[in-house]
Amino acid sequence: MTMQVRKAVFPAAGLGTRFLPATKAQPKEMLPLVDKPIIQYGVEEAMASGCDNIVIVTGRGKQSIEDHFDVSYELEKMLEERKKTDLLNIVRSISDMIHVAYVRQKEALGLGHAVLMARELVGNEPFAVLLADDVVDAKVPCLKQMVEVFNEMQCSVIATQVVEGKAISSYGVLDVKPVSSRFGERLFEIKNMVEKPPFEEAPSNLAIVGRYILTPAIFDCLSNTQTGAGGELQLTDGMRLLLQQEKMYAYVYEGKRHDAGDKLGFLKATVEFALKREDLGEPFREYLKGLKL
Numbered sequence: 001m002t003m004q005v006r007k008a009v010f011p012a013a014g015l016g017t018r019f020l021p022a023t024k025a026q027p028k029e030m031l032p033l034v035d036k037p038i039i040q041y042g043v044e045e046a047m048a049s050g051c052d053n054i055v056i057v058t059g060r061g062k063q064s065i066e067d068h069f070d071v072s073y074e075l076e077k078m079l080e081e082r083k084k085t086d087l088l089n090i091v092r093s094i095s096d097m098i099h100v101a102y103v104r105q106k107e108a109l110g111l112g113h114a115v116l117m118a119r120e121l122v123g124n125e126p127f128a129v130l131l132a133d134d135v136v137d138a139k140v141p142c143l144k145q146m147v148e149v150f151n152e153m154q155c156s157v158i159a160t161q162v163v164e165g166k167a168i169s170s171y172g173v174l175d176v177k178p179v180s181s182r183f184g185e186r187l188f189e190i191k192n193m194v195e196k197p198p199f200e201e202a203p204s205n206l207a208i209v210g211r212y213i214l215t216p217a218i219f220d221c222l223s224n225t226q227t228g229a230g231g232e233l234q235l236t237d238g239m240r241l242l243l244q245q246e247k248m249y250a251y252v253y254e255g256k257r258h259d260a261g262d263k264l265g266f267l268k269a270t271v272e273f274a275l276k277r278e279d280l281g282e283p284f285r286e287y288l289k290g291l292k293l
């Protein structure tokens with residue numbers, strides 16, 4: 001029987017230190033790109049890729065994420081009374097959108113640990129992991145492209161992109177070999193991977209991007225993984241153990257990734273998303289043109 005990806009896990013318990021002071025009392029996942037929290041972009045992508053079961057791994061101070069995906073009676077009632085139908089539809093569509101379950105990561109012990117927290121909710125089936133910081137703008141949603149690969153290969157698939165120069169050491173980095181498939185030069189078989197290596201030791205310029213499809217065998221691997229880079233339980237280290245048991249593939253997705261967890265990346269994403277908006281694009285473009293840059 002072929003395996004299908006129906007569940008998507010969103011690790012969202014991180015402390016958001018790269019975005020202080022904005023993230024002192026609000027989750028970074030709730031920072032809006034134009035008018036939508038960054039985690040909602042990821043949730044919409046997961047749903048558009050066939051995952052109707054969402055698991056969000058939260059921690060202290062993340063209540064507003066749960067509120068965001070919940071029904072807001074007072075707000076809906078007010079919008080209804082004032083006949084603000086468009087806004088009402090937007091607000092309702094968010095809570096209607098998903099079946100969501102929350103699990104708490106009591107301590108921020110790393111990405112691998114966060115994924116392990118979702119074990120019981122995921123069970124014994126393949127699942128997706130999306131890092132909300134990585135917002136991928138693509139004609140075909142990034143995860144959907146990867147689901148196509150998974151459906152054919154029936155093995156774990158990790159999204160990757162080329163990162164030039166020293167910046168590679170801010171990522172998990174892949175060592176790969178070519179593979180012949182209908183996905184052409186976009187698909188590689190993974191030989192090895194290492195979390196945030198020094199530039200000189202990076203095995204390639206292929207960085208891991210925050211989209212993964214993993215088989216459930218990853219959970220045992222994560223349980224057996226030692227603390228790694230930064231004193232945290234790294235997902236990359238767990239995946240390296242998985243690689244000893246199963247084939248894994250790296251997929252160079254089509255689309256543009258924004259690192260919305262970084263201040264400059266967030267600004268760039270905001271500008272690009274605003275320019276694409278039907279209601280804001282034109283006046284915003286005019287405004288930008290008028291700036292003496």
Ligand code: G1P
Binds near residue numbers: 196210236
């Ligand atoms: C995490 C992963 C890393 C990956 C990156 C992608 O790192 O540990 O392997 O390359 O996400 O955004 P973080 O950015 O959380 O430090």
